[in-house]
Amino acid sequence: MSALHKKFGSDYQVVTTTSSSHQKDKRRKRQRFVDKNGRCNVQHGNLGGETSRYLSDLFTTLVDLKWRWNLFIFILTYTVAWLFMASMWWVIAYIRGDLYRTHDEKYTPCVANLYNFPSAFLFFIETEATIGYGHRYITDKCPEGIILFLFQSILGSIVDAFLIGCMFIKMSQPKKRAETLMFSENAAISMRDGKLTLMFRVGNLRNSHMVSAQIRCKLLKSRQTPEGEFLPLDQLELDVGFSTGADQLFLVSPLTICHVIDTKSPFYELSQRSMQTEQFEIVVILEGIVETTGMTCQARTSYTEDEVLWGHRFFPVISLEEGFFKVDYSQFHATFEVPTPPYSVKEQDEALLMSSPLMAPSLCNSGEKNSSLDCLELLEDPESTTKLPAKLQKMTGRDGLPRKLLRMSSTTSEMTYSLGELPMKLQRISSVPGVSEEKQVSKTTKIATEAISKSVADLPPKLQRLAGGGGRMDGHLPPKLRKMNSDRFT
Numbered sequence: 001m002s003a004l005h006k007k008f009g010s011d012y013q014v015v016t017t018t019s020s021s022h023q024k025d026k027r028r029k030r031q032r033f034v035d036k037n038g039r040c041n042v043q044h045g046n047l048g049g050e051t052s053r054y055l056s057d058l059f060t061t062l063v064d065l066k067w068r069w070n071l072f073i074f075i076l077t078y079t080v081a082w083l084f085m086a087s088m089w090w091v092i093a094y095i096r097g098d099l100y101r102t103h104d105e106k107y108t109p110c111v112a113n114l115y116n117f118p119s120a121f122l123f124f125i126e127t128e129a130t131i132g133y134g135h136r137y138i139t140d141k142c143p144e145g146i147i148l149f150l151f152q153s154i155l156g157s158i159v160d161a162f163l164i165g166c167m168f169i170k171m172s173q174p175k176k177r178a179e180t181l182m183f184s185e186n187a188a189i190s191m192r193d194g195k196l197t198l199m200f201r202v203g204n205l206r207n208s209h210m211v212s213a214q215i216r217c218k219l220l221k222s223r224q225t226p227e228g229e230f231l232p233l234d235q236l237e238l239d240v241g242f243s244t245g246a247d248q249l250f251l252v253s254p255l256t257i258c259h260v261i262d263t264k265s266p267f268y269e270l271s272q273r274s275m276q277t278e279q280f281e282i283v284v285i286l287e288g289i290v291e292t293t294g295m296t297c298q299a300r301t302s303y304t305e306d307e308v309l310w311g312h313r314f315f316p317v318i319s320l321e322e323g324f325f326k327v328d329y330s331q332f333h334a335t336f337e338v339p340t341p342p343y344s345v346k347e348q349d350e351a352l353l354m355s356s357p358l359m360a361p362s363l364c365n366s367g368e369k370n371s372s373l374d375c376l377e378l379l380e381d382p383e384s385t386t387k388l389p390a391k392l393q394k395m396t397g398r399d400g401l402p403r404k405l406l407r408m409s410s411t412t413s414e415m416t417y418s419l420g421e422l423p424m425k426l427q428r429i430s431s432v433p434g435v436s437e438e439k440q441v442s443k444t445t446k447i448a449t450e451a452i453s454k455s456v457a458d459l460p461p462k463l464q465r466l467a468g469g470g471g472r473m474d475g476h477l478p479p480k481l482r483k484m485n486s487d488r489f490t
Helices: 001-009 010-028 048-054 056-062 067-096 119-128 145-173 346-352 371-380 382-386 390-396 401-420 425-432 436-457 461-468 470-475 480-490
Strands: 181-183 188-190 195-204 210-224 230-238 255-260 281-290 298-305 308-310 313-316 319-320 325-327 335-337
Touching: 048 056, 056 145, 067 119, 067 145, 119 145, 181 281, 181 298, 188 313, 195 281, 195 313, 210 255
Parallel strands: 188 308
Antiparallel strands: 181 195, 188 195, 195 255, 210 230, 210 281, 281 298, 313 335, 319 325
């Protein structure tokens, strides 16, 4: 491989770069669950008889339709309704013979000045739109015309309320408010506060606030259960501050949303190398109430594995001007590289555990009978002492005092432990207050006194005078402290 690299040199590098870019382009073309603009790439098929459910909620169905279909239905409904009602007025005039007696001044028609179908259509429009030019009007000699007029008024009110309300709701939908909520094009992974953190940025382009803004993140990743069940789009929650309240946003300026990668995170085993083979999608959902309308708004986006930059951090976008803070949205998507370990959090924890100097004393935490003696022997071993930190090495090497105290505590604990192996009568006798406890205390006090006197003999002369001259040390204390010391030691 090295000879091939030396022989072909730059050509080999170009081929490698081309193949990697080709793989990157191929990965970018893979199907997304949620587009960058928030649209979900899901189509429902083979509904069978369930399509009737859409007609049961016709208003919501019309609102969910695209604008071109809404306009088509709007125009078609009004055109059909107008033509139908105009035809009804023409039929009444035709049956009554009003069309043939238009010039008879003694005859009272149902609708004055109605000669043909266009005049009937104009009469309906004038009545429906309450224009009333005054040339065509209904007379009191036509009861069927009065009934049709009532039916026209009721039907016109229903159609207006339905279609105009549908158009108004569609125009005032908060989806358009979501157009002014920005997400960074890429997410970044780097160290923050000593922890590996996944970060992305959120911004609000309008001056009006999002009330009660809350953000959530979902990780979409296929997996197979231990039972063999394959889950193609398994949804896992990414904690972006739910436990601490950091998911409640005050979205006045651009914010960087953080997900700390720890043992509870789905990215606990994710490293820079494993990202090249992983396939996942991070769906971000931002919800809030629009301050001007009071309607709930939701903005969505997603990040695939090739849109997560390892070892990057976002550029700062806020600067202090004269009396206000300025946000530079030209740097909203910009990132820069920072030193970041390429290992996963799991690998870092394992490496830290293996290199920890306190692993040897942890061996003493066993429940066996002679565990205290083994621990003392381990501490007295010079090789094991060198593995301890500097402070512990100083403590264990100071005139052997801690070792003797550890021996004393170990003998006391062994004596207490050995009582459990005696018969019940002997245990009761040994547990009588004032008998065995006093002997144990006196014995322990005697051993401690001998150990302390021996250790004092090893101290320098000045420290021996301070330690031995209890009266001299008490002479510098206040009367209350001297009395307390005398009462405690007498």
